[in-house]
Amino acid sequence: MFERLTPGAKAVLVEAQDVAIELGAGHISPGHLLYGCAAGRESTAGEPLRACGITEGSVRRQLPRTDEVWAKGIDPEALRAIGIDYEGVRAAVEETFGEGALASAPDRRTNSSRSRKPPFAPQTKRSLEFGLRVTIELHGDRMEPGHLLLGLLRLDDDFVSGIIRQSGSTVAGLSAAVLARVDAA
Numbered sequence: 001m002f003e004r005l006t007p008g009a010k011a012v013l014v015e016a017q018d019v020a021i022e023l024g025a026g027h028i029s030p031g032h033l034l035y036g037c038a039a040g041r042e043s044t045a046g047e048p049l050r051a052c053g054i055t056e057g058s059v060r061r062q063l064p065r066t067d068e069v070w071a072k073g074i075d076p077e078a079l080r081a082i083g084i085d086y087e088g089v090r091a092a093v094e095e096t097f098g099e100g101a102l103a104s105a106p107d108r109r110t111n112s113s114r115s116r117k118p119p120f121a122p123q124t125k126r127s128l129e130f131g132l133r134v135t136i137e138l139h140g141d142r143m144e145p146g147h148l149l150l151g152l153l154r155l156d157d158d159f160v161s162g163i164i165r166q167s168g169s170t171v172a173g174l175s176a177a178v179l180a181r182v183d184a185a
Contacts, residue, residue: 004135008145012036012045015056020118023065027121030157035059037149044146044185048177052169059163123157130154138182146182150175 005013016036020028039056040046049055076086120128131151135143152160153175164171 004132004141004143006142006144008040008042008044009143009148012040012145012148015039017117019060019063023063025064025118027118028124029063029121029159030123030127030152030155031059031063031159031163033124033127033148033152034160034163035063037145037152040145042145044144044181045149045178046145048146048174048181049149051177052164052174053167054163054169058167062159062163123155127152127155127157144182144185146178146185149178150182153178 002010012033013036016028016032019035020032025032034054035056037045038049038054038059079086128148128151131143131148134150134154135141135147138147140147153171156171161171164174
């Protein structure tokens, strides 16, 4: 499958991987892939997303950080219920001690998660398979970023759908816009 990727599609995957590593994720999620599509400067994925108001910044702000999702025993909602603002505490600590100061120290017996490439999550793999199917259905030889985005939209992922809804768009509307760009390319 990866041999069919255009340089633009490869750049989308690199962006997805980079943001996953930067946020300390253990895998590349559909949200990271959406970020990669939004970060792209080409016409088949990046432009339709930006036309809907979905930018790399808007996606990144909603991507979970490892310390938010996997912090052992920390539930921001439960803390809020007893009057503790977890986000405020985290922001104050990071302002004083630097970004990621609340993250646990890496296990020195293994490689740091920042130095290794995270694998694709199962849902992301499905999305890539859907992108390949879209490429074949459209009689294409190479997977463009738009094909990757169309595969992601077929996945029906809650995170991706939520960002699209927040932008005031629909998955069907965005799919149509991307398809028009792919056909024109």
